[in-house]
Each structure stands twice: as structure tokens, then as C-alpha cells.
Amino acid sequence: MSQPPSHGQVFLQLVHDSRMHVLLLKEPREEASGPDPYIKELASHGHKATLIPVLSFKFVSLNTLADKLFQPEKHGGLIFTSPRAVEAVKMCLEESKKRKEEWSKFLRDQWNTKPIYVVGKATAALVQNLGLTPLGEDTGTAEVLSRVIIEREDTNIPPLFFPCGSIKREVLPTALREKGVPLETLTVYQTSEHPDVEKNLRNFFTEQGIPACVAFFSPSGVKFCLELILRLSGDRLTQIKFAAVGPTTRDAMAAEGLCVSCTAEKPTAEHLAAGISDALL
Template identity: 80%
Template sequence: MQVLLLKEPRDGASGPDPYIKELASHGLSATLIPVLSFKFVSLNTLSDKLFQPEKHGGLIFTSPRAVEAVKICLEAEERREEWDRSVKEKWNAKSVYVVGKATAALVRNLGLNPLGEDTGTAEILSRVIIEREDTNIPPLFFPCGSIKREVLPSALRENGMPLETLTVYQTAEHPDLDKNLKNYFTVQGIPASIAFFSPSGVKFCIEAVRRLSGEHLTQIKFAAIGPTTQDAITAEGLCVSCTAEKPTAEHLAAAIAKALQGKPTARC
């Protein structure tokens, strides 16, 4: 059976995408179509703040793209040596919070020690931060995207936690998305399952999926990487056949495999 993954390829990786690999282990054939494109912004400001750890109480990363922005700053200004020599340890003396294993892995590549990789959502991470941190610390620094949800910033500020955000990348629809979707449905036909990985992915794809699926739309098992994406799908009036218990390739593949075996817990 065919599974359509509406997501970007894993950054800088060789070999198969982990989601394609995990689905294959369940006997499922998956195709990946990139949904989003990104433009990095405010990198000079980001670089300045990265090299002033004494002005902040810690770091927060909720997406791999924000970590990539940091990497670009270090490489572009050839400041990696200074970072490795002293700056990263000053950050490690504070707390570096992350959501998800993919983001945590990239943070480790910067020489930082991530906390919270098993939280899975920004909502859960915000509770961890509130429990761990005092409100009298310098502001936590949160590099983020242009369409970030306000769950984490709102929760922290409501609990008196100082926070400084900086938009370091802008998100838009991938320029080839509509063409790639049309080509997929023309060649592969209707997939058994379609997996969404973000509310913005739902926003950019849903009308094309409706149009290309036609009367077969209700036959598709829709899958979500997490509860926020699940809510975005149900808001469009579609049933979610499965949601990953944790936002990992293993958990999503297992959930999709179970749903395709006729054991879903549909949420409409």
C-alpha cells in the first residue's frame, strides 16, 4: 500500500528518509513530497545574540530550521572556532531546551546539551521550563519561525517567565508543491494514507488533496505527526485515522500500519 508523506526531507542526511525506512519495515511504500520552503532572516541579529550568552537565561529551539539558522551564522562569519572554544560552554552552563529528537540531534551537533527532546510538543515543553526555571533569570532566547504558534510564548509569559523571541526564518509554500502533488496522483493514484507533519502543511496541501482525490477522499486514512497537526486536519472537516504517540518515524509508521490494518481510532 502507498503512503504519501507531506514533509521536507531530513536535513543533510544520506540514505533513505527515516519515515520512508520505518514504513518500509511495515511493508508500506512511501513517497515524500516537500511542502514548505524557507528563507532565513535576521541572521546578523541572531549572530550577535548567540555570542552574548550572558544576556540570556537559556535557549529554546522548537524546530530544526531554527538550529540550522544558528549553524549558518557560525559558518558564515567563521566564528565556529570561537564558539567551540568558549561560547558553547557558556550556553551549556544554562539550559538549552528543545522539542523533538530531530531538533535535539542538530543541537548536539552544535556542541550543546539539549533538554526536553522527549516532550514532543511546545505545550509540554513550556511546562518543563516553568517547573525548572526561576522567574528572576535573564530572558530565555527563542529563535523561531514566522508562523510559530503562540502556545509556548503565551504559557511562559503567563507564568512570569522572561522571554525574548527572534524570527530567524520565514515559511512559505514550496513552489513545486501543486505540480508535485498532481504528478503523484496521476502516476501513483489514490494513496492508502496521507501523513501531515504541521498545521502549515495542512493549510498548503488540503485543497489540492481534496481536488485530486475527488470522490475517493473518504477512502484515505489521514495521519498526523502530533495533536496540533491532528487538530488542523479535523478543523478542515476530515477524519484523522491515527496520530503518532510521539513525533518520531517509529511511532508514526506504527500508527499508520495499525490504521491500515483496520484498527484506527478515527477522530473527526
């Protein structure tokens, strides 16, 4: 008859399990089929991942956004630096059958004669779903994208239209303004703390214990839940590796005194999973 595991064996098993557990502080990817790509990619590296949304979004100014979208002749192109901004466009177009028809018949093609700048593959994929052709999906950050735009655009173009969030960083607008590239911004969504983030984090730490790695996906995520994670971790904080999806998030983490173990080379599931796996070796 097999012997029950000793306390030491149980402790080692718990440590082993926790090494494999990654906490992702992001909302699930809204896709009809299959798991979130970050969960899927981490699983392929042998890690169990849990998603906890830390941000809540409210869409605003959609009528104004629709007016802008239906006047492409007044703009030199579009800029999208977040999936949420593209979702706002999609909501505008789905507001009525007439809008969808006009978009499909001629508006989409009119916009496609102009540059559609994006940051990241997730945003690029949503832009493609609208029938638009994205530029710059490999840039990774708004700072790098701004350099691409400055290289391509003259100062005498109609303003580029930039639908954005309420707490966007000013890196891109500032860079374009300094080089004289016209830009028109419109806040189309507001970001706030997810109403269930504290409850969900407490439940996670109670049920799963200390994770091997915590990955942040935005400076807002750092702002809204870092303090709680520090409290829940207590004197076992040093067991956790901290990962960032990109340099902007890494800088926000470092500003709070966190030791960042890895930063994804690009903001993709593949690059973040590879970085986390290396950090957990």
C-alpha cells in the same frame, strides 16, 4: 502458456498496491547517509512511502541572531522548537572561520552552563551536532515543553532566547508570559508554500493513484495543500486514511473537517509508522 490477468485481477492488484502507498507531506531529512527515517521506518512495516515537500523556508535576521548567540551572558538559556531554527544558528556559525573558532573555544561551553530546551528528537539531534546538550526532546509539543520550562525556571532569570519561525504558534510564549518566565523571541526564518507543491502532488496522483494514507507534518502543510488533495482525490477521498505527526497538526486537520485516523504518540518516524500501520490494518 499463462493467461493475461483479467480486469478484476488488475483492479485488485491496483487496490493492493495503493493500500501500501503512504504520501508524506514533508521535506526530506537532510542527512548525508541513507534514506529519510520516515521512508525507512514505513518500509520496515511493508509500506512504500513518497515524500513531497510542502513548505519553503527563507532565513532572516541572521546578523541579529549572531549578536544574540555571542552574548550568552545576557540570556538564561535557549529554546528550539523546530529544526529550522537550529539550522539558522548553524548558518550563523559557518558564516566565518572566526565565529566557528569562538563557538568551539568558549561560546559553546558558556551556553552549555544554561538549559537548552528542545521539542522532538530531530531538533535535539541538530542541537547535539552544535555541541550543545538538549533538554526535553521527549516532550513532543511546545505545550508540554512550556510546562517543563515553567517547572524548572524562576521568574528572576535573564530572558530565555527563542529563535523561531514566522508562523509559530503562541502556545509557548503565552504560557511562559502568564507564569512570569522572561522570554525573548526572534524570527529567524519565514515559512511559505513550496513553489512545486501543486505540480508534485498532481504528478503523484496521476502516476501513483490514490494513496492509502496521507500524513501531515504541520498546520502549515494542512493550510497549503489540503484543498488540492481533496480535489485530486475526488469521490475516492474515503479510501484515504489521514495521519498526523502530533496533536497540533491533528487539531489543524480536524478543524478542516478531516477524519484523522491516527496521531503519532511522539513526533518520531517509529511512532508515526506504527500508527499508520495500525490504521491500515
